[in-house]
Amino acid sequence: MLHISVNVETLLEKGFLPLSRNDRSPEKKVVDSSVIPGVPCELSVFTDIPEDPLDPVGFSSMRKLKNPLLKAPWLLVNTLDEVEEQTLGALREQGFRKLVNVGPLPVGQGSNLEDHTQKEWLDAQEISSALYVCFGTMLELPEEQVMEVGYGLEASQQSFLWVLPESSQRKLGDFLEGLRTRIGNRGLIVSWSSQIDILRHPSVGGFVTHCGWNSTLESLSCGVPMIGWPIMGDQPINCKFMVDVWRAGVRIESKSSSDGSSRIVGRGEVERAARSLMGSETLRKRAKEIKSKAMEAMEVSRARLKELL
Incomplete structure (x- = not known):
């Protein structure tokens, strides 16, 4: 989600977003690595993008996210290199040099269920x-x-x-x-x-x-x-x-x-x-x-x- 959020400006500039309620052309609204480097599979803006694609106001906070994150002393992310290596690499190439993967946060071993x-x-x-x-x-x-x-x-x-x-x-x-x-x-x-x-x-x-x-x-x-x-x-x-x-x-x-x-x-x-x-x-x-x-x-x-x- 972070990768899409900091690249939402690209989706807006290239006309992928926002959608209108009359826009029903899914084949024309597929985002892949040719649109945003580091996306590991095809994403439909109708079903996969993490905001309501019909709500242009909903993207305002996402558009404001990139610059503050670029200026942050450190950007800690809770994920796995093995499952998001391509995406993490693309973010670093975009300037997020202080991105540090600290995931997964420890979940421990064995079940200690008290119920x-x-x-x-x-x-x-x-x-x-x-x-x-x-x-x-x-x-x-x-x-x-x-x-x-x-x-x-x-x-x-x-x-x-x-x-x-x-x-x-x-x-x-x-x-x-x-x-x-x-x-x-x-x-x-x-x-x-x-x-x-x-x-x-x-x-x-x-x-x-x-x-x-x-x-x-x-x-x-x-x-x-x-x-x-x-x-x-x-x-x-x-x-x-x-x-x-x-x-x-x-x-x-x-x-x-x-x-x-x-x-x-x-x-x-x-x-x-x-x-x-x-x-x-x-x-x-x-x-x-x-x-x-x-x-x-x-x-x-x-x-x-x-x-x-």
Whole structure:
């Protein structure tokens, strides 16, 4: 997201942004390394750029970002050289000489889960068999969407630990009571979890996530492949990289209605994504490879931070 943000002026100058609501020519709005050096894959301004492409005001803060960052004594970024080497190199060539990668910030080893109910449930699952479902603390899905997620998880036949806010649980009490009855011990629905401890638990084999950067990096560092379900901000571009560049997961295929708003993702798509991810040894192997690189990078990051202090 940083790379796109400091190059948004280029996208504006070359006519990629902003869009009008009548602009429906996706093939003419694809950004790649010929437009912005260092972009490792094709990005659609309709779906991947981390701002509303229909809102010209939304780019004002991004346009003001580059010069202050160029003048900063140091620019610390929390990422992995192994997954963003091309992008980091391009930023340095653009003048960000003081850019220092200090990521991934340490996530530790082993799970120290203190919630006994969650720990007991996870301990009872087979290795890499459980799907962790969490959309963060900032988002509350529409009731209809929550129900479709529940039905999809049920149909997938996968074990799952689902973090669902208390407000949603209160509104959908009858639905959730029926779901719990049908799935029995195959699923556990909670209102909060220690995400990093869940991801570090050996029984967790997949993560349904909105692809916020912290969640994405934590999942990569723990060797857990993802189902990307981006909603806003930097999430679409993180999901794009996770699936198409890092090859560490799959995406929920959601469509937009004619007015540009998101449609409800049906239970069939949730079931498909869950089965696809949890049944893929290739994705699990790739996630473990990235985890190995992340563990090595943490040692380098600690050394870098000590030099800066």
